[in-house]
Amino acid sequence: YMAEFPYQEKWLKANEYKVIKGKVYRVTYSLNEELAKKKYEYSNFHPVFCRPFFHDVTDIYTAERNRMLTIPVDSLYYTPNNEELVYLCLANRQQWIPVAYSQLIDEKLCFNNIEGGIACILATWDGKQLSMLSDPFVVSSDTGEIHFLNPQKCTHDVNLYRKFYMAVKGYFYSRMIGGVIEGSNRADFNNSDTLFLVKEAPYRLYTVAHLKSDKAYRYIRYRGAKDSYCNIAELSFYENRYDTLPMYGKIIGTPGCYGNDGRREYTNVFDGKTDTSFDFKEPDTGWAGLDMGKPCKVSKAIYTPRNDLNFVYKGEMYELFYWGKGKWNSLGKKKAIADSIVYTAPKNALLYLKNHSSGKDERIFDYWNGKQRFW
Template sequence: MRCIYIFVCVCALTFLSACIEQQDSRLESALNMAGANKGELLKVLSHYRESDNQKYHAACFLIKNMPYYGFYEGKELQKYLRYFEAHSTNIKGAQFIVDSLKKADGEFSIDMLSRKKDIEVVDSAFLVEHIEWAFKVWKEQPWGGNVNFGDFCEYILPYRIGDEPLSLWRKELYDKYNPLLDKFRKSADSNDITKAAQILMDTLRQGKYRYTSLFPKGPHIGPVALKWKTGSCREFADAMIYVMRALGFPCGMDRVIQRGDTNASHFWNFILDKDRNTYMAEFPDQKMWKKASEYDMTKGKVYRVTYSLNEELTKELKDVLSVHPIFRYPFFHDVTATYLGQQNRQITIPQKELYDCPRTGELVYLCFANKQEWIPVAYTSFNRKAACFDNVEGGIVAILATYNENGLQALSNPFTLNHNTGEIHYLNPLQECHKISVYKKFYFAVRNYFNTRMIGGVIEGSNQKDFQNVDTLLLIKEAPYRLYTVAYLDPDRAYRYVRYRGGKGSYCNIAELSFYENSLDTLPLKGQVIGTPGCYGDDGRREYTNVFDGNPDTSFDYKFPDTGWAGLDLGKSYRVSKAIYTPRNDVSFIYKDHVYELFYWDKGNWNSLGRQTAVADSLVYTVPRNALLYLKNHTTGNDERIFEYEGRRQIFW
């Protein structure tokens, strides 16, 4: 009897396989790639084929895209995970964790790990459990009726997000978080996805999250991102997705391959409401879900991460000889227009602005800068006269390039796209040169960041230690643009107590402050350091005492957004005539004795304008007008960014 049963099962699976081959070539190809695991996947298809048509097609969707997915194994993986686990509890900061683990475990590289293919190891029990739980939450939640089958498959059903270890995460997360929505499900708004999602985000935002981008490059870490609450925007976005999908929300991750205004990619979460409108959140910093069109970060191009392969792009690129790896297997589709609204632009670069004329139909890439490299973010086919790109956000600098076996080949000088007008300006260096003063090598595109936090800060004087009676000596109205800003004061009287008080929401960020009795003095006044104790993170690294330690690399970062201050008890009253202050920074300004090199881009290369050893907090160079520039610090520091020079100021992009 057992032999007959096995024979019948084999015949049934063989028949099912033949039917599949007639219906879906990609599915049949996936099953053939499964090797010895093919029988496990056929069991799933056989299980649903007769009993539930929707679940059958959901299983087909998962399996036919499965060959592109996998995960990493090896003892070295534990080295990588230790970064996140250690940072979740250690208060000494991410750099301390990185340095300590490198010393203890050695350098981590993803190349040390072995990769396993999902298609060869995912068994029937694993796949069926994920499918059953996905359908359960889709059908039971009040908003589920507003989620179509296509969105369900793409944004609720997938058993994984990226290349994290395989796990059965749905039930545990459902049991933990679903009760939070019991009251809401009884309300009149129970089918409103955005309101339900807000309840979850309010809960998930509780607890301490520790952001860092310092960890080595590695795979997704999986649902433990919820436990450890540390990592970059990718880990935070992953954490949100696991919970949302476990509870039946159509959600996922939108991303920029390369930001147009800083040296980074970026990830964030999205959900779809009942009308398929996109709402987004930068978890955990953003408090409320908001419409995609309200997201004001400079993005350039936005892509929605999908589980399924973008078949339209794949067919479009099928006969192209050399495709850049970013677009070779596109598990995303372009949603730039969803975010831009009226700011959606088309770029047309005529042939006369190109170094060479590409072949008709040859792929031309739109590239954004990451330090001195250029990263493709979009492509188009050259049409004999021009390269045209749809759906691009302004506020960016880009070049065009082609791609072959030797890598990217620059095709144009840089050009800017104006955010408000859509006007294109070409940065073609001129023969005419001019002298410029350079004060920094990097700026932060994030609003309310470091030096901008000094806007609204005040320098005050008093003759009472508690500053009950206080006079304002200086109101800082602009973000400092150099390492040391000199402010000349004109006090009406002498003060024993002087201080810097941070503006609203600034966390009293300041690195250095010194006071001088006479405007020509070079030696600052001395006194007892006073201020508000306590710093962000409670690790003692950024206390108010740093403001007077003579080191511009240390700073005060108060534990509360407001009311922080740092000052001096001078011992006796002085008429203070000058103050010099330094904003909190990451060695981005010019430092005395550091070695710098300035470059400008022309004809496909960064061309050096020479090295200098700084003798103050600025550098002077003679450069071609209308050139894109880049300053490198050869002594220390990592962050550097492209810029123009106009009106005696650096304009960073």
């Protein structure tokens, strides 16, 4: 059984856990003797597998998502000899790490116990370094279909908002779905009007919401959705949709936060810091808002979800890379002037955005249907 947090009442079975794993090994005290013997059979046995105190348990954790991955020889840069080991590698930042190996049989490579929803590359090992044997490719989590990411000569603009993603399907961001912005002229918010409904998880640092009401309200708030713990990092209100200076008022809300240590109270929502957030002590009924002192018209709101500090931040230096010809190629450094950054990149390329100013969390992605798709 597994859980995101130890205090969760309901733990999930390993094969119900939705984080994409690709390959799962269980660390053991005993040596995997069958695998350990392989290093004497092959001259190009990668060090990862030389002292294997682990066993492959991918099938336990993936259930019906467990697949055999088959790569035809015509997808490779060259044809390896039948005795040469070929490694399936997954990315760790800008490095490729072997997670499985196979040999060419009947003009194809087969890798057992692989979960879809991953980006991989094939390589050989000469005792000192990996040599790439293929372009990177992604494996569909639904069908197991393989798509190779070979950069094209034609280019397109890519709008980037993040350098990393949260493994649990954007956990904190998804908690905003179903949250509402409400206006009222009563402090208890009886007879309140819904001005905006959050319908999708935010994908950028600042999301603009245009509020639908011509009425004036003294009290404006964000009320979290069910089971959301009212997770939100920042919120600001504007009288007119073109205003850049936010409205001010007395901060109001439901007191109490997780841990009861005062670090995640409702006041964080209006402190101007996107790295602090509200985490209410109860899953429901939490809210944070402003008392304007008198009825005011509000036309716009800008909100930031509780986050992991991996958005694009104004003033920080970034560098975009694409994978081509067996290595990472830089598309140049840029300083962000907003919460997004735009590059011109080859189509159908595997990409990697590095922040030179702060943070270490970075992950490969491609650009699919106008959005970043992380792997």
